[in-house]
Amino acid sequence: MKEILSGNEAIARGAFEAGVKVASAYPGTPSTEILETIVNYREIDASWAPNEKVAVEVAIGASFGGARSIACMKHVGVNVAADPLFTLSYTGVGGGFLLVVADDPEMHSSQNEQDSRNYAKFAKMPMLEPADSQECKDFTRFAFELSEQFDTPVMLRSCTRISHGKSVVALGDPVTGLPAPKLVKNPSKLVMLPGNAKVRHPLVEERIVKLAEYGATAAINRVEMRDAEIGVITAGVSYQYVREVLPNASVLKLGMVYPLPMTLIREFAAKVKTLYVIEELDPFIEEQVKAAGITVIGKDIISRCGELTPGRLRKAFGLPDAAQTAVEKLPGRPPNMCPGCPHRGVFYSLNQLKAYVTGDIGCYTLGFMPPLNAMDTCICMGASISNASGIVRALDPEEQKKVVAVIGDSTFLHTGINSLMEMAYNQAPATVVILDNRITAMTGRQDNPASGWTLSDSQTNAVDLVQLCKAIGIKHVRVADPLNLEQTLEALREEMNRPEPSVIITNRPCVLVKREGVFQKGLVLSVDQDHCTGCKACLKIGCPAIEWQPSSDGKKGKAFIDPMLCNGCDVCRQLCKFNAIGSAK
Amino acid sequence: MSDTVTNILLVGVGGQGILLASEILSEAFMQAGFDVKKSEIHGMSQRGGSVVSHVRYGKEVHSPIVPEGEGDILFGFEIMETYRSLPLLKNGASVVANDLCIQPPSVLLGQETYPTDLPEKIAALFPKFLLVDGQGLAAEAGNVRAANTVLLGAVSKRLDIADECWIKALEKMVPRKALEVNLKAFQLGRSL
Numbered sequence: 001m002k003e004i005l006s007g008n009e010a011i012a013r014g015a016f017e018a019g020v021k022v023a024s025a026y027p028g029t030p031s032t033e034i035l036e037t038i039v040n041y042r043e044i045d046a047s048w049a050p051n052e053k054v055a056v057e058v059a060i061g062a063s064f065g066g067a068r069s070i071a072c073m074k075h076v077g078v079n080v081a082a083d084p085l086f087t088l089s090y091t092g093v094g095g096g097f098l099l100v101v102a103d104d105p106e107m108h109s110s111q112n113e114q115d116s117r118n119y120a121k122f123a124k125m126p127m128l129e130p131a132d133s134q135e136c137k138d139f140t141r142f143a144f145e146l147s148e149q150f151d152t153p154v155m156l157r158s159c160t161r162i163s164h165g166k167s168v169v170a171l172g173d174p175v176t177g178l179p180a181p182k183l184v185k186n187p188s189k190l191v192m193l194p195g196n197a198k199v200r201h202p203l204v205e206e207r208i209v210k211l212a213e214y215g216a217t218a219a220i221n222r223v224e225m226r227d228a229e230i231g232v233i234t235a236g237v238s239y240q241y242v243r244e245v246l247p248n249a250s251v252l253k254l255g256m257v258y259p260l261p262m263t264l265i266r267e268f269a270a271k272v273k274t275l276y277v278i279e280e281l282d283p284f285i286e287e288q289v290k291a292a293g294i295t296v297i298g299k300d301i302i303s304r305c306g307e308l309t310p311g312r313l314r315k316a317f318g319l320p321d322a323a324q325t326a327v328e329k330l331p332g333r334p335p336n337m338c339p340g341c342p343h344r345g346v347f348y349s350l351n352q353l354k355a356y357v358t359g360d361i362g363c364y365t366l367g368f369m370p371p372l373n374a375m376d377t378c379i380c381m382g383a384s385i386s387n388a389s390g391i392v393r394a395l396d397p398e399e400q401k402k403v404v405a406v407i408g409d410s411t412f413l414h415t416g417i418n419s420l421m422e423m424a425y426n427q428a429p430a431t432v433v434i435l436d437n438r439i440t441a442m443t444g445r446q447d448n449p450a451s452g453w454t455l456s457d458s459q460t461n462a463v464d465l466v467q468l469c470k471a472i473g474i475k476h477v478r479v480a481d482p483l484n485l486e487q488t489l490e491a492l493r494e495e496m497n498r499p500e501p502s503v504i505i506t507n508r509p510c511v512l513v514k515r516e517g518v519f520q521k522g523l524v525l526s527v528d529q530d531h532c533t534g535c536k537a538c539l540k541i542g543c544p545a546i547e548w549q550p551s552s553d554g555k556k557g558k559a560f561i562d563p564m565l566c567n568g569c570d571v572c573r574q575l576c577k578f579n580a581i582g583s584a585k
Numbered sequence: 586m587s588d589t590v591t592n593i594l595l596v597g598v599g600g601q602g603i604l605l606a607s608e609i610l611s612e613a614f615m616q617a618g619f620d621v622k623k624s625e626i627h628g629m630s631q632r633g634g635s636v637v638s639h640v641r642y643g644k645e646v647h648s649p650i651v652p653e654g655e656g657d658i659l660f661g662f663e664i665m666e667t668y669r670s671l672p673l674l675k676n677g678a679s680v681v682a683n684d685l686c687i688q689p690p691s692v693l694l695g696q697e698t699y700p701t702d703l704p705e706k707i708a709a710l711f712p713k714f715l716l717v718d719g720q721g722l723a724a725e726a727g728n729v730r731a732a733n734t735v736l737l738g739a740v741s742k743r744l745d746i747a748d749e750c751w752i753k754a755l756e757k758m759v760p761r762k763a764l765e766v767n768l769k770a771f772q773l774g775r776s777l
Contacts, residue, residue, distance in 0.1 A: 004611050004621065029627070108626045132622070132649075165624035165649035166608070168615060243647040310652035322654030324672040325710055330665055331697040333598065333689040335634035366632065371694060539694050544633055547688060548695030557695065 005169045007162040010133040011100055012037035013171065014140025015070050019178045020044050021095070022062035024055040026414065027443040028074035029109040030163040031102035035072055036446075039455050043174075048446060048455050051381075051414040052077035056084045056099065063097040064190060066181035068144050072100040075116050076380060080415065085153070086123045090200040091190050092151035095181065096144030103159045105280045106307035109442075111361065111380065113306070115281035120155045120258040124204050126211050127258040128156045128220070129236040133167040139255060141172070142220065150207055150214075157257075159280065161237045161307070212259040220255030223268055231272025233265065233285060233296070238278050238308050245313045260288050269294050276301075280308045337366050339545040340521075340567025342508035343435050345482040346406070347374040348541050348571070349489045353496065355404045358391065360384035360416070362408040363442045363510075364435050371542045375406070382407070382415025389419065389428035401496050403430045410440035410448040413463065417472070423501045424473035431495040432474075432503045435482070436465055437510040445512055453515070469503045476502035483508055485574045511567050522568025523583040525561050531580035532558040538572040538581065546572055590643035591744070592651040596670040597662025598687045599627070599634050602733045605758065606660070607638040609737060612754035614642035617746045624649035633689075635666055637673075659711075660740050662733065663687050668703045671710060680711045681739045683719035683732060715739060717777060726770035734759075734767045738774020 005013065011034050015023060023046040025035040039046040049055035052073040062069035073081060078101050085099065101119075104110040120127030128143055130136045136158065143154040188196050215221055227248040234242050235254040242251060252268040254260070269275050269289075277286040277298040286298035301316040302308065314321060337344055347367035350357055351374040359365055359375035360383060368375035377387055388405035395403070407416045412434050420432065440446040447453040452462035469477045476498060480491040488506070495502040509519045527538075534556035538546055545565035550557040561572070563584055573581040595607045607623055614621040625638035639651045656674040661667025661682035674680070684704070691697040700706075708714045717739050719732030726735070734755070741751050751771065759767045 002615070004608075004615055004623070160626065161624055161649050164627065165622060166611060167622045167646070167649065168620060237649070240647045240649060244652065309650060310648050311654075314652070322652065322675060324654040325674060325676075327668060327671050327710075330669055331689050331691045331699065333633070333635045333666070335599070335632035336690055338632065363632065369690075536695070542690060542694070544690070544693065547693050550695060 001171045002168055003171060004166050005133045005137070006033065006164055006166045007130070007133050007136040007158050008033035008102075008164070009037045010136035010169050011140045011156070011158070012041070013169070014137040015098075016041040016044065017137070017172050017174045018096070018141045018144040019068055019175045020070050020144070021067035021181065022059060022069040023047075023072070024049045024058040025072040026050070026052045026055055026077060027440050027446040028077050029443055030104060030158070030160045031072050031074045031077075031100065032443045032446065033163070034100060035455060046455055048448060050449055052081040053083060056081040056088070059097060060084060060088055062095065064094045065183060066179060067095040068178070069095060070098045070100065073102075074110065075101055075103045075114050076110060076112065077101070078116055078119050080381070082119070082123075085119070087192050088153045089123045089125050090192055090197055090204055093147055093153060094184070096147035097153040098140065098143045098147065099153060099155045100140070101155060101157050102163045103157060103281070105159055108160055111378065113281060115284060116155070116157050117257055117284045118282065124208055125153050125155055126150070126256055128154065128255060129257045130156070130158065130162060130255070131236055131239040131253070132162070133165070133169045135255070136162065137169050139220070150211060152207055152211075157236070159237055208259050212261060215256045215259065215261035216263040218256070221261050221264060222253050223264070224251045224253060225271065226250045228272050230274055230276065231268060232276045232278050233268070233289065234278040235285070236280070238280055241308055241310050241313045242278050244310045245319065246317065254285070257285060260285065262292050265289060265292070265294065269296075278302060278308070278313065334369060335366060336369065336542065336544055337363060338511050338567070339543050339565045340511040340569040342437055342482045342506060342510070342569070343367060344372070344541050344543065344569070345485055345488050345571045346433060346435060346506055347372040349485060349492055350374040350404060350406075352489065353492055354402065355492070355496065356391075356402045358384045358387040358403065358405045360407040360411050361442075362411055364406060364408055367406070369542070371540050381411050382419050385416050385419035385423055385432055388430040388432065389423040389426065392428050392430045397499065400429050400499070404492070404496060405430060405432045407432065407434055408441070409434060409436040409438065409450045409465065412465070413449050417468070420469065420474065420503070421472050428501055429499045430501060431492070431498075432501070433492075434465060434503060434505045436505050436507060439510045439513050441510045441512065445510065465505050469505070474501055474503050476500060477505065479505050479507050481508065482506040483569050483571055485571060522570060524563045524566045524568055525570070525573060525581055526563065526584035527559050527561055528580045528582060529558055531578050533578050533580070534558050535577070537575045537577065540575065541571055543572060588644055590641050590646055591658070592656045593640040593658045593660060593740075594651060594656045594670060594673050595638040595640065595660045595662070596666045597636055598666060599632060599636050601636070601662045603636050603638050603662060606733045606737055607640050609754045609758045610640050610740075611642075612757055613741075613746055613750045614640075616750035616753050619643060620646045622646045622649040635669065637670060658740060658743060660736060662736070664703045665689075665699065668707055671707065674711065677713065678711060679713040679715075679743050680707055681715045681717060681736060681743070682707070683736055684716050685719065685732075715777060717774065722773045723770050726773055727766040728763070731763070731766050731770035734770040735774040738771040739777045741771070742775050742777070
């Protein structure tokens, strides 16, 4: 049977075919759909974790219980998960363990474009890199055999073009005859106190040598001999671009990019006249090949920044580009918060109060965009609160009052909670706004421990954020309605003036949450054209439903609300001093 | 089957259903026995940003993205995004576009203007240009929201794929209750 699957869907299928029992992840583009697909396989216990470190630790637990398990995340998530990962490399596994990481070269929706292959080398575990959806499925399945055969956790690296690209996949039957999970005590292998860990480290080093030897003959790495003038070592999506642009080149196509099969590379290098390494981002393969004393061309012609594309590869090899039609400059189309988004009123208020806003990762990072212009920093998940906590320590009391951290509910539970503990513990006098919209919105509306629902859509306990903040030690916790500007401004003003740590929790759900009774579309608003003076106050919130219509007779233009887009949040009505905005007739 | 790969680009604004349309296309090509690859960027773009989806089919497809300047068919869901994407096309490519304007933030705020002469400009650069009243024909089929399927019908006429492959793809990808309207919308588009 054949199906067209995305790389993420194919990884999920591979996990199913491999007999995976437990899957855990934190959502993050481009990795999110792996768990969203896995949850449809009833045989697998799949759940969202509050962050990537926890996801890895859940999967490790299952592996130690003898079950095949998988953890999935985007590249920056591995930074969060790095701690357990490096020690797991020492303990080895029970049931096979796979960490899937989806990189984002070109930063289509990420804050940096780190190359996860470095983690495999750093943590001393094998790294597989599929080049299309078929390989996503096959390599995922294979990873569990490799993991159990070599007693090692395995990483599989995808990238945006592989994760979100679709291609044809031949489906297989799930494996049978896997041993049933059970508890087996083995503390000298699994308790990594110094005495035990010292014994494990040499085994880890031996394992990498054995894996490199294995890679020299394993089918996952293959040589495609064509014209011997040009030889290319490549992997992942770069392989596809090489085949597209250099169809006659000989290729060493690596499926396992760490450890490298150096004997195979030497043999291949000896057969071709000029040897290239074509890879996205870091010279990961190139540096190791050069260190082995083999002459190779790589980053001399391919950028370390951004995605590789057929066009960029062509340019690197001095091949003529296809003629491109020239067009004139157009207005840009950046992403925007949705009409009715509950974050808009908060950012409008922060802008009005001239706050210095330390931001975080989520839809609300778009509060940075004009006309709201209400975000001043954004580093990584959870950093908003600790950044605020740090910056106030450097400022005098008047300046301290301006500092406000904003963070979403999911981000807060991810790692923001640790930062808030720090703020409470050290009594940093900054204000924190938890933008609670009951969902992990940016990645496509995934549930989290505060939403009251699980990945498999069953109702569950919902974290009480107010009680939680109080339990941590924040004395001043209050709830504000972000669609009520006066209330929001008042809450912010008061808490910003308070020389103590304080938290404001906003309480409106995301407009995209489809679950019944969560979001209710309000009345659709309209602009009374007779009362509109064209003052543009309503445009300051940057709502996609409000449009400026210039007047054809040279007079002042007027605002107009698109009834198809308006979600009736009412924020614009509160901005109009002329009572020109009301319910649509 | 010849060795040539056909390159199709679907462009528009996040939220317009570009993903679903490119999935129906890909499914139809697989039904017709071709290798097919599809790639698009979503994530931030779903919040009103520009979206470009690449669909390539042929005997064997390597790259999941269309090499710049090699697009054979542009399938535009919105006029300004259609015009913006013309550099992706090869000379003489076909352009099928929905007659719809969605204003970006800078235009909504009155800081920039939305150009009004884009259909003429596209026609001048690409004579094989078809402007479709997607909304109007979709309403005729029974639901304005089926405009994408009208366009899909119009695009299908420019591709050498058997009728039943399109029907099978629609049947597989479109929710059952919307199928009848979509099949009608598809035929209206195909008659253009």
